[in-house]
Each structure stands twice: as structure tokens, then as C-alpha cells.
Amino acid sequence: MTAPEAERPKAPSRRDVLRYAGAAGTVAAGVTVAQAAGWPASRVDRAAAGVGGVLDLHINEGFVPMVDGSLVYLRGFGEKATTINDPFPSLTISPRIFFADGRLVDSRLFPPDAAPPHEGRPEPDSAVAGDPLVYLVKRSYWGSYFPRRTIVAESGSTIRLRVHNGLKQPHSLLFHGVPGGDSGEIASGAVQDLEFPAPPPGTYVYSDPGGISVQRTLGLFGVLVVVPQQDHWRLSELGAEFERQWLWIAHDIDPVWSRRALAGETIDPVSTPALPRYFTLNDRAGFQSVGVTQDEAINLATHEETLVSGSPRRTDVRDFSQAATATTVITGQLIRLVNAGVVIHQMHFHGNHVWTLRRDGVDFSRSVGTISEEGHVLLQQWEDVVELDPLSRKDIILPLKPPPDALDEVFAARTVDWHYPMHCHAEPSQTAAGGLYPGGAVADWVLALPKSAGGTP
Amino acid sequence: MSDAHATTFATQAAFASGQPHEGSPVTEFRRTPDRVFLRKFFNRRLRFPDGAEHEIWGFEDEKSGRGLPSPLVRVTEGQVMHGILKPSKKVHTIHWHGIEPDPRNDGVGHTSFEVTGEYTYQWIAEPGIPGDPNAGAAGSYFYHCHVNTVLHVQMGMFGNVIIDPVVHPDFPVPAGARRPFVDGPLYDIATETLLVPYSVDPRWHQLSHAAGLSGEDVGLNRFEPKHFYVLGGNLSQPFTGGGVHSLEAVRANAVGHGFPTLLRILNGNYFPTQVRFTDAQDNPVRIAEVLSHDGRIFRDTSSPTGPSRPVRDVGNKLETAVLAFGAAERYDMLVCPAKAGEYRIHVDLIQWVTGQVLFTKVIPLIAI
Ligand SMILES: [Cu+2]
Ligand SMILES: [Cu+2]
Numbered sequence: 001m002t003a004p005e006a007e008r009p010k011a012p013s014r015r016d017v018l019r020y021a022g023a024a025g026t027v028a029a030g031v032t033v034a035q036a037a038g039w040p041a042s043r044v045d046r047a048a049a050g051v052g053g054v055l056d057l058h059i060n061e062g063f064v065p066m067v068d069g070s071l072v073y074l075r076g077f078g079e080k081a082t083t084i085n086d087p088f089p090s091l092t093i094s095p096r097i098f099f100a101d102g103r104l105v106d107s108r109l110f111p112p113d114a115a116p117p118h119e120g121r122p123e124p125d126s127a128v129a130g131d132p133l134v135y136l137v138k139r140s141y142w143g144s145y146f147p148r149r150t151i152v153a154e155s156g157s158t159i160r161l162r163v164h165n166g167l168k169q170p171h172s173l174l175f176h177g178v179p180g181g182d183s184g185e186i187a188s189g190a191v192q193d194l195e196f197p198a199p200p201p202g203t204y205v206y207s208d209p210g211g212i213s214v215q216r217t218l219g220l221f222g223v224l225v226v227v228p229q230q231d232h233w234r235l236s237e238l239g240a241e242f243e244r245q246w247l248w249i250a251h252d253i254d255p256v257w258s259r260r261a262l263a264g265e266t267i268d269p270v271s272t273p274a275l276p277r278y279f280t281l282n283d284r285a286g287f288q289s290v291g292v293t294q295d296e297a298i299n300l301a302t303h304e305e306t307l308v309s310g311s312p313r314r315t316d317v318r319d320f321s322q323a324a325t326a327t328t329v330i331t332g333q334l335i336r337l338v339n340a341g342v343v344i345h346q347m348h349f350h351g352n353h354v355w356t357l358r359r360d361g362v363d364f365s366r367s368v369g370t371i372s373e374e375g376h377v378l379l380q381q382w383e384d385v386v387e388l389d390p391l392s393r394k395d396i397i398l399p400l401k402p403p404p405d406a407l408d409e410v411f412a413a414r415t416v417d418w419h420y421p422m423h424c425h426a427e428p429s430q431t432a433a434g435g436l437y438p439g440g441a442v443a444d445w446v447l448a449l450p451k452s453a454g455g456t457p
Numbered sequence: 458m459s460d461a462h463a464t465t466f467a468t469q470a471a472f473a474s475g476q477p478h479e480g481s482p483v484t485e486f487r488r489t490p491d492r493v494f495l496r497k498f499f500n501r502r503l504r505f506p507d508g509a510e511h512e513i514w515g516f517e518d519e520k521s522g523r524g525l526p527s528p529l530v531r532v533t534e535g536q537v538m539h540g541i542l543k544p545s546k547k548v549h550t551i552h553w554h555g556i557e558p559d560p561r562n563d564g565v566g567h568t569s570f571e572v573t574g575e576y577t578y579q580w581i582a583e584p585g586i587p588g589d590p591n592a593g594a595a596g597s598y599f600y601h602c603h604v605n606t607v608l609h610v611q612m613g614m615f616g617n618v619i620i621d622p623v624v625h626p627d628f629p630v631p632a633g634a635r636r637p638f639v640d641g642p643l644y645d646i647a648t649e650t651l652l653v654p655y656s657v658d659p660r661w662h663q664l665s666h667a668a669g670l671s672g673e674d675v676g677l678n679r680f681e682p683k684h685f686y687v688l689g690g691n692l693s694q695p696f697t698g699g700g701v702h703s704l705e706a707v708r709a710n711a712v713g714h715g716f717p718t719l720l721r722i723l724n725g726n727y728f729p730t731q732v733r734f735t736d737a738q739d740n741p742v743r744i745a746e747v748l749s750h751d752g753r754i755f756r757d758t759s760s761p762t763g764p765s766r767p768v769r770d771v772g773n774k775l776e777t778a779v780l781a782f783g784a785a786e787r788y789d790m791l792v793c794p795a796k797a798g799e800y801r802i803h804v805d806l807i808q809w810v811t812g813q814v815l816f817t818k819v820i821p822l823i824a825i
Contacts, residue, residue, distance in 0.1 A: 287472035319761035346784040367759040375781035382753030387783040403557040404583040419568040425785035427607035431677045435669020436473045
């Protein structure tokens with residue numbers, strides 16, 4: 001499919017570099033779509049930037065390929081200054097970690113010195129005696145890969161940023177709900193320093209709040225994950241323990257808004273509401289987001305950052321810290337769901353219900369539930385569809401249990417990994433360019449066979 | 458060894474139009490079923506209560522007629538369920554939303570297969586155990602086609618699933634009553650009611666089976682409902698005769714008049730909805746007690762080793778006058794009007810970007 005004329009870049013150089021035959025694939029000069037889009041390579045970058053390090057964020061613009069190959073004008077907080085004609089505009093940052101001791105570390109893996117799970121999948125510790133189909137999982141052992149746009153901060157750390165506005169209009173950077181996390185307006189060409197203490201452990205959105213949802217929808221967003229300094233495998237100091245964690249950032253893209261922004265128009269989100277045409281999870285969609293492209297770099301990054309996987313275990317929701325042996329724990333995996341988009345998403349999991357722990361940084365009670373004024377039940381609970389409003393965050397545990405309604409003999413005879421979809425059930429979000437189902441905010445999760453049982457990889 | 462994801466695709470269009478098809482795959486480890494449901498594909502124009510006619514696709518069985526929603530699947534925990542899909546000439550699947558079997562019985566193309574001939578889905582809803590928050594499937598679900606889902610579900614290819622609990626000796630069940638889950642409260646069988654908001658974008662109902670899959674822009678990102686309906690009805694009689702089964706009124710037992718009434722709600726839309734309970738003068742009344750969500754019970758899980766009783770049994774009833782429920786969510790609730798008389802259930806459809814209420818339908822609730 002050819003991109004509509006108006007969505008194409010003006011610069012011939014860009015057009016020459018990005019010759020899309022139809023969708024993601026290898027483009028000119030050995031450059032992959034993953035690299036062209038500023039997507040992650042699979043390497044783990046552990047280079048330290050020194051104590052008291054400052055993270056530079058560059059507000060840039062450029063053209064980004066969608067899942068169908070169309071190029072759409074977007075903006076973003078990048079890691080170096082690039083111009084609109086750059087074939088590889090820097091619109092996102094690789095994950096960075098602010099430690100309480102002042103170090104700023106560039107690493108997709110957190111903690112950087114933890115064991116990197118091969119293709120993102122933690123191998124179990126051992127089979128359970130007398131229950132050979134399920135496993136004990138390693139406690140505080142496996143690292144977690146984070147997607148681009150992530151800033152990780154330990155509690156007790158100071159977040160130091162230098163924001164460079166490389167665009168023609170003023171912009172700003174706001175960490176929603178974080179005291180001190182507001183740059184104020186930054187004029188075109190100006191640089192603004194921003195320094196604030198890490199807020200309590202949790203999941204936070206950062207964005208340019210300009211035009212309510214407009215600048216965020218144009219791409220100016222990311223996520224701050226604050227982890228407890230004392231325990232890197234818990235949601236908060238006394239919060240749920242997990243085997244590894246994942247961050248899923250949903251976003252919705254409206255090419256008409258993009259065209260209007262490129263033309264210098266001011267967009268009123270009330271009189272001209274967004275009409276998203278692309279829906280992403282961790283900046284990928286459809287076949288990219290389930291890791292079945294012909295680009296190994298995309299597939300690997302997807303496995304490491306998005307496609308939740310692990311071995312079956314008998315998780316008990318009453319206690320995610322049950323210790324079976326000195327080095328194992330009976331728990332699932334934590335997924336931080338973030339909606340940086342403009343539509344109300346409905347994240348639906350096949351294969352297992354998920355256990356919802358908290359919303360927008362507030363832990364749900366385990367005993368005294370309430371119903372909010374808008375009619376939402378606030379209580380730790382099982383769900384197979386998790387509602388996620390714009391700017392909302394929910395932290396959930398996927399238990400990775402044997403699927404409860406499968407026949408025992410079917411589970412016992414399993415010789416392959418079991419793949420289950422996760423998709424948004426507000427189904428228009430499953431499209432790209434008006435069709436191409438399933439081409440939107442989708443992912444899979446995998447109930448893996450451990451390597452010892454003949455599993456892949 | 459085969460891996461569902463060994464295949465790679467050059468483009469999104471190749472992926473979208475290249476989902477694995479199988480003719481009539483076998484049901485592995487087939488057991489003798491306790492319950493068998495036939496689900497054949499149909500398409501038909503149906504007349505709706507507002508006088509509009511829409512092309513509807515759905516499932517029918519031997520007796521159901523061609524209706525909306527598709528016929529109910531109701532089984533008890535522990536029973537072997539067989540769902541026989543006959544997709545006719547086209548390709549479809551059945552996904553049993555919220556039921557969690559192995560991938561072959563989950564009904565999703567890219568993680569198993571789409572069916573062209575015939576397939577018998579098999580699963581056993583997990584039995585519940587009183588006080589156990591980790592077990593038990595009893596509750597409300599639905600089934601739907603998972604091929605080009607965005608279109609096929611809007612076309613009407615969905616029906617409700619209810620899982621009844623096993624009976625535990627500590628929680629006996631008298632005549633005329635049932636429990637929503639193994640250690641749940643008794644409710645009145647005669648007034649059990651289903652409420653399913655559903656809206657129609659008529660433009661979508663002109664589209665063909667595989668619309669958009671090859672990359673043509675058919676506007677499936679644009680859901681612009683022009684009609685809003687509340688489907689459902691009293692569950693004590695089967696919905697027969699085909700046509701649109703719409704919920705015209707709810708009959709509920711006032712407090713002290715027999716067992717309370719159970720209302721099961723499913724959002725059959727792509728947009729968020731809410732229900733608001735009021736008296737006849739539209740004043741909010743907190744007469745709904747929410748029991749469970751997505752087939753799982755609201756329990757007190759504060760003891761790491763002790764029993765997790767339903768929150769209602771430890772002094773924390775979840776009573777409300779309003780409940781919000783987004784696409785595909787289900788809630789089961791008791792409706793407990795204080796006294797006999799007229800009440801109302803207002804059902805709002807909310808736009809997914811603007812948050813604007815697009816439609817409101819008012820369903821009379823008659824307390825007896
Ligand atoms: Cu699904
Ligand atoms: Cu579903």
C-alpha cells in the first residue's frame with residue numbers, strides 16, 4: 001500500500017531511504033525498518049553515564065512508518081537532535097535508569113546486572129515434586145527488558161533531565177502526578193533543565209500536555225517506572241512480588257491530526273476529536289507486535305519487551321511471595337499497563353485471567369472494596385478484560401497458571417509452547433489503515449515449555 | 458515440533474489474509490460430552506425494535522431460529538462441553554471469551570486455526586471450591602467469532618455463556634433458587650435476567666466477510682453507531698423463534714419477597730457503557746449489589762493462607778446505583794429494590810474518545 005501523498009515526507013532523501021514495498025521489511029542500504037523507526041536493536045547496552053548524570057531529551061519531529069508501511073508525521077522525546085528530514089528521526093529514547101546512588105545507566109535490562117532472560121523468557125528453577133507439569137520460578141533473579149521511551153528510577157533517586165526543544169513551537173514536559181515534574185513552557189530552540197526526586201514506586205506517564213491530548217497523540221509521551229530501591233522484584237516496598245516485569249504502552253495515531261500539525265495548524269481536540277487510524281503497543285502493531293515479521297531484530301525486541309512468557313506454575317493470588325525453597329517463589333509476572341493514547345482500551349487476555357493490583361498508583365484493597373462515582377469496582381480482583389482509560393495505568397499480575405478449563409490430559413500431553421492472544425476488545429483498535437485485522441494493539445503471551453522439557457527457544 | 462509462530466510474514470496484509478485455515482480438524486482427547494451445542498452460521502436481515510433492519514450474521518442451533526444474540530450456552534462447572542461449529546461456506550471460529558482451554562479450543566486463528574469444515578470445541582469449566590479465590594469458573598461469559606473479529610462480532614456473531622456452579626454440601630440449593638457461584642447467595646430462578654447493550658453502525662453491515670484483510674481501507678477504525686439497543690430478557694424461558702431478543706423490562710423481587718433477582722450484564726459493544734439505577738422519578742437508588750466480574754467473584758483475599766470469602770459475607774457488600782462496564786466486560790449483580798413499585802435502569806453508550814453519552818435507553822424495572 002502506498003502512503004497517501006500528504007503523509008509522505010517532503011524530503012527526497014527520506015523518500016529514497018525508505019522504500020516500502022508494502023510494509024515492514026528491509027529497506028535500502030541494509031537499514032531495517034526497526035532501525036529506521038528508532039526501534040530497539042536487541043543488544044543490551046550497559047554503558048554507565050556516570051554519577052549525577054543528566055538525561056538529555058530532544059523534542060524532535062519526523063516521519064515514522066506505520067505497520068502498513070505508510071509514513072506518518074510524528075513528534076517525540078528523542079535522545080539526540082535530529083531534523084524533520086532525517087531518515088531516522090530520534091523520537092524516543094532507549095531505556096535509562098536513575099539509581100539512588102546517582103548513577104545514570106543506559107540499559108534495556110533492569111536491573112542491569114541481573115540475568116538476561118533469553119528472548120525475554122525466564123527459565124524456571126525446577127519442576128515441582130509430585131506435580132510434574134508445573135514449575136518453581138527463580139526468586140529475584142531474572143532481569144526485565146523495558147521498551148523504548150522508558151525511564152526507570154529507583155526510589156530515593158533524583159531524576160535530572162535537560163530538555164531541548166528543537167521544534168518551531170513551544171513545548172513542555174510534564175510527569176503526570178509527580179511533584180516537581182513539570183518543565184513549564186520551553187520556547188522554540190530553548191533548553192530547560194528539570195530536576196526532581198523520584199516519586200513513590202509506581203508507573204507514571206510523561207508527556208507534553210499541550211492541547212490536552214494533542215501533543216501526546218503526536219508522539220510526545222513516555223513512561224517513568226519507579227522501582228523500590230530495596231527490592232527490584234516488587235511493585236512497591238510491600239507490594240506484589242513477581243518473576244519479571246513488563247511495560248505495555250498503548251498509543252493511538254491519527255494521521256489527519258499529524259497532517260494538520262505538520263501544516264502548523266492548532267488542533268482543538270474538542271471540536272475535532274481524534275480519529276485514530278493506527279493503534280500500537282510498545283510502538284508496534286499487528287504482525288510486528290506478535291513477533292512474526294521477517295525482520296529478526298523486530299521479532300527479538302518484541303519477544304524481549306512485549307510477549308509475556310514463562311513456565312506454568314500454581315500461583316495463589318492471596319500471596320505472591322510464597323517461598324517454596326530458598327531460591328524460588330510462587331508468583332506470576334507483573335505487567336504495567338499504560339494508556340498513552342486517546343481511546344478507552346479494553347485489554348483482554350486469553351488463557352488466564354489477570355489479577356489487578358492497583359490503578360493510577362493507588363493500591364486496591366484486598367478486603368474492603370468500593371465502587372467509584374463513575375461506577376468502577378475498586379478492589380483487587382480477577383479480570384479477563386482490563387479497562388484502561390486515557391492516561392490511566394493499571395498494574396496487573398498474569399499468573400501463568402495452567403489454563404483452568406483445559407482438560408488435564410490435554411495439558412499433560414503438551415509438546416509445544418501454548419500461545420494465547422492479548423488484544424484490546426474495543427475492536428476498532430485491532431485495525432490498521434481501516435482494516436488489516438489483526439493489525440493494531442495486540443500481543444501474545446506464551447505458556448512455555450521449559451528448555452528441559454523440549455521447549456523453544 | 459510445531460510452533461504456532463514459526464511462520465513469518467512479509468507484510469501486515471500477508472498476516473491479516475494468511476491466517477491458518479483447517480478444514481475439519483480433530484478434537485484431541487475427545488471425551489464423551491455432558492452437553493453438546495451445535496452452532497451453524499447464518500446471515501439474515503433482522504428487524505429491530507426501532508423499526509430499522511440490519512444485516513445480521515450469527516450462530517443458530519437446531520431449534521433457536523435465527524436471532525440476536527445467538528443462542529445461550531449454559532453448562533455446569535465440571536461438565537464436558539462440546540461446541541460444534543459449522544461455519545457453512547465461509548471461515549469462522551468460536552472463541553469462548555473468558556473460558557480458558559488449550560489454544561486449539563480457544564478459537565483464534567493466529568494461535569491455532571480458523572475452521573472451514575467443522576470443528577468440535579471441547580472444554581470443562583473449572584469447578585469452584587468455597588472460599589478459594591484460585592478456582593471456579595461459575596459466572597457470565599460469551600462466545601463469539603474470532604475471524605476478522607472487529608467486523609464479525611459487530612455483525613452479531615456472539616451469544617452468552619453462563620456457567621452454573623457445582624453444588625457444595627455446605628451451600629445447599631432449595632427449589633426455585635440457584636447460586637451464581639459455589640458459595641454465592643441464593644437467587645430466584647424465575648426472574649434471572651440478561652442485559653446486553655449492543656449498538657449498530659449501519660455502514661459496517663454492508664461489508665463483506667473478509668473486508669479489509671487485504672489492506673483495503675474499509676473504515677473499520679471508525680465505529681459510528683447510529684442505533685443503540687439493549688438485548689437480553691428473562692432467562693427462565695429460552696429465547697426462541699429467532700429475531701431480535703430485546704430487553705423490554707426487568708421484573709425483580711423487592712426485598713423480603715422471595716429470593717433476590719440476579720442480573721447478568723455483558724457489554725456487546727466496542728464502546729464503554731454504564732447502567733444507572735433510579736426510582737421512577739430518576740433519583741439514583743443503590744439497589745444493585747455487584748457480586749462478580751468476568752466470571753470471577755469479588756472475594757476478601759486479605760488472609761495469605763485463610764479462606765477468601767465473598768466480600769458480601771464479611772460485611773463489605775459492593776452496593777451501587779451506577780456501574781461502568783467497557784467492551785466485553787461482564788458483571789453479575791443482585792438487584793434488590795427496597796419495596797414493590799417502579800424503578801428504572803438507564804443504559805448509556807459512551808463514545809470511546811470524547812466520553813460523550815451517545816445514547817441512553819431506559820428499561821423499566823418492576824419490583825414485585
Ligand atoms: Cu479475543
Ligand atoms: Cu472476546
